[in-house]
Amino acid sequence: MADSQVAGRSITELKDPLRPRFSWFTDRWIAISFLTPTMALLVFITVFPLVWSLYLSFTDWSVIRDANTAPTWIGTQNYADLLMNRRTWERFVVTGQFVVPSVTIELVLGFGIAMLLNRKFNGRGVIMTMLLIPMMLSPIVVALFWRFMMQGEGVLNYYVVNLFGSDPVLWLTDRWVAPWSLVLVDVWMWTPFMMLISLAGLSAVPKYLYEAAAVDRASGWFRFRHITLPMVAPLLLIAVIFRTMDAYKLFDQALVLTGGGPGRFTQTASLYLYDLAFGQFRTGEASALGYIMLIVIIALANLFIRALNSIKATE
Amino acid sequence: MTAQRQTLIQKIGFWFTLGLVIFFFMFPLYWIFVSSIKTRAEVISRVPTYIPFVQFQPTLDNYSAILVGGARESETGVRTSADLSEFRNRLVNSVIIAGASTALAVSLGTLTAYAISRFRIPAESDLMFFILSTRMLPPVVVLIPIFLLFSNLQLRDSYFGIVMLYTTVNLPFVVWMMKGFFDEIPVEYEEAAMIDGYSRLEAIWKIVIPEAIPAMAATAVFSAIVAWNEFVFVNLLNRTNANTVPPYLNSIIGVGAVEWGRLAAGSVVFVIPIVIFTFLVRNYLLRGVTFGAVRR
Numbered sequence: 001m002a003d004s005q006v007a008g009r010s011i012t013e014l015k016d017p018l019r020p021r022f023s024w025f026t027d028r029w030i031a032i033s034f035l036t037p038t039m040a041l042l043v044f045i046t047v048f049p050l051v052w053s054l055y056l057s058f059t060d061w062s063v064i065r066d067a068n069t070a071p072t073w074i075g076t077q078n079y080a081d082l083l084m085n086r087r088t089w090e091r092f093v094v095t096g097q098f099v100v101p102s103v104t105i106e107l108v109l110g111f112g113i114a115m116l117l118n119r120k121f122n123g124r125g126v127i128m129t130m131l132l133i134p135m136m137l138s139p140i141v142v143a144l145f146w147r148f149m150m151q152g153e154g155v156l157n158y159y160v161v162n163l164f165g166s167d168p169v170l171w172l173t174d175r176w177v178a179p180w181s182l183v184l185v186d187v188w189m190w191t192p193f194m195m196l197i198s199l200a201g202l203s204a205v206p207k208y209l210y211e212a213a214a215v216d217r218a219s220g221w222f223r224f225r226h227i228t229l230p231m232v233a234p235l236l237l238i239a240v241i242f243r244t245m246d247a248y249k250l251f252d253q254a255l256v257l258t259g260g261g262p263g264r265f266t267q268t269a270s271l272y273l274y275d276l277a278f279g280q281f282r283t284g285e286a287s288a289l290g291y292i293m294l295i296v297i298i299a300l301a302n303l304f305i306r307a308l309n310s311i312k313a314t315e
Numbered sequence: 316m317t318a319q320r321q322t323l324i325q326k327i328g329f330w331f332t333l334g335l336v337i338f339f340f341m342f343p344l345y346w347i348f349v350s351s352i353k354t355r356a357e358v359i360s361r362v363p364t365y366i367p368f369v370q371f372q373p374t375l376d377n378y379s380a381i382l383v384g385g386a387r388e389s390e391t392g393v394r395t396s397a398d399l400s401e402f403r404n405r406l407v408n409s410v411i412i413a414g415a416s417t418a419l420a421v422s423l424g425t426l427t428a429y430a431i432s433r434f435r436i437p438a439e440s441d442l443m444f445f446i447l448s449t450r451m452l453p454p455v456v457v458l459i460p461i462f463l464l465f466s467n468l469q470l471r472d473s474y475f476g477i478v479m480l481y482t483t484v485n486l487p488f489v490v491w492m493m494k495g496f497f498d499e500i501p502v503e504y505e506e507a508a509m510i511d512g513y514s515r516l517e518a519i520w521k522i523v524i525p526e527a528i529p530a531m532a533a534t535a536v537f538s539a540i541v542a543w544n545e546f547v548f549v550n551l552l553n554r555t556n557a558n559t560v561p562p563y564l565n566s567i568i569g570v571g572a573v574e575w576g577r578l579a580a581g582s583v584v585f586v587i588p589i590v591i592f593t594f595l596v597r598n599y600l601l602r603g604v605t606f607g608a609v610r611r
Binding site: 022030031034035038039041045046047048056113116117121125128130132133135137142145146147149158188191192193196197242245248249251252255256270273274277287290293294297301 | 601
């Protein structure tokens, strides 16, 4: 009796085929309990605040002035004001003038570097990983590095003055130069991203296509135009959309580098929103601007999903 | 013979171009490092110097000032714009906050990803899109309501609040990454275990999780970097307590004479973990930066 009990116990501990532990925890309950915490957090910290700010965007509430009073409903007044105001449009133009050159240069440069790296050579792994470091850094730190180099007597101006004999460049305070300084910093930080994705695309092009082209004595340009580019294009599209959505949100870098200045020449939509909300405390209006920004990003996100689906379909 | 000569020219051209590329991307990093081991006079000297011991005598003063020393009067008598001893506290905060939020995000997100990967969930693709969309929002858009929410709930200036926030920020990423990985782990593993008498939970714990550990580690590294680098939210929400390094670095630059040497040292200390992590997850970088959308 005692023996069988001991044996019985040890079998249960090993594995009793008839009575697995936690068997009362059915798949249904597992699914529910695995999904709930994540969903709860997302709803509480993302969806709920969004709904709240949607409501605020229809009011003239200010976090400072009306801290203890209820918001006053003013309908679509905020949206009308913003859309009628030339300043709002200027902020979006500034954003666009940053996004388009940045993403274009990053794409061309990143793809070019990927073509360069797409071969075997000593130290390839280390060099590649090294080149990827910029995109892993905090935008704040990146902006600090560059601000250090771009200041009046910084290292960049030393070479501008001594090699080209020109006056020091006001990298961050000249109205024509400052927007391009932002582009330069973004290019430094995010070209590695384009490079990484381009490399993935390039390495996936089947070798036999090139071999076939070589047999046909196809020119280098022909191979690039008719084999490489079409094969890599879908991935590049993903990369471009990723970067566009990200660049559109530009905030930290611009804040540290120029703070929107000189004047408002580098004030992007995000910086403008921040200033409305926490500089001028026009909470309602800032919320409305947030929703305008959101509509633009949703359009971009839709592009992203469509591109992704079309790529999945061709794979 | 001609072919060989051409390859030599090509080789030179290749290494020259690659050298330029490496120079462009590495110069700022090297410059900040070299500045961090310079004396105050050397940092602001007009002629740039690059080679320690040869062009200038390196010093670890900046590092000892931010890591060991308290608030110091600088040699010239100019008070520094921010209290230097604060850096240490911020570093500890950064570690606590990034660590806690990553642990939470990875554990919750992994479970969710498992459920979505293995069970039949109604409107699964809509659910995945919803989860992704919360991450695509411009941070400044959610900044206002989060600020009000945290103010009302007294979550500002607390570790708990910012940890929950970063957890939420990283959850979509973890779910997408881990779902991709779980989809690649054959269902047969668990099914075999369950036929052998394991319950589902046991099969997850003993079969699936060990299989997913490398993926979880890579995902954790990416999440930790996001939390480590975040600036906008923590800068606004945690003004007096539980604040991290990025707002500190930004605040030094804002006021008065900038102590670039100290700032450079702080940046180097802050950036070293990221460089190490980047090398650790190099094989997962592609997946990591595209939310698992690109897997090759």
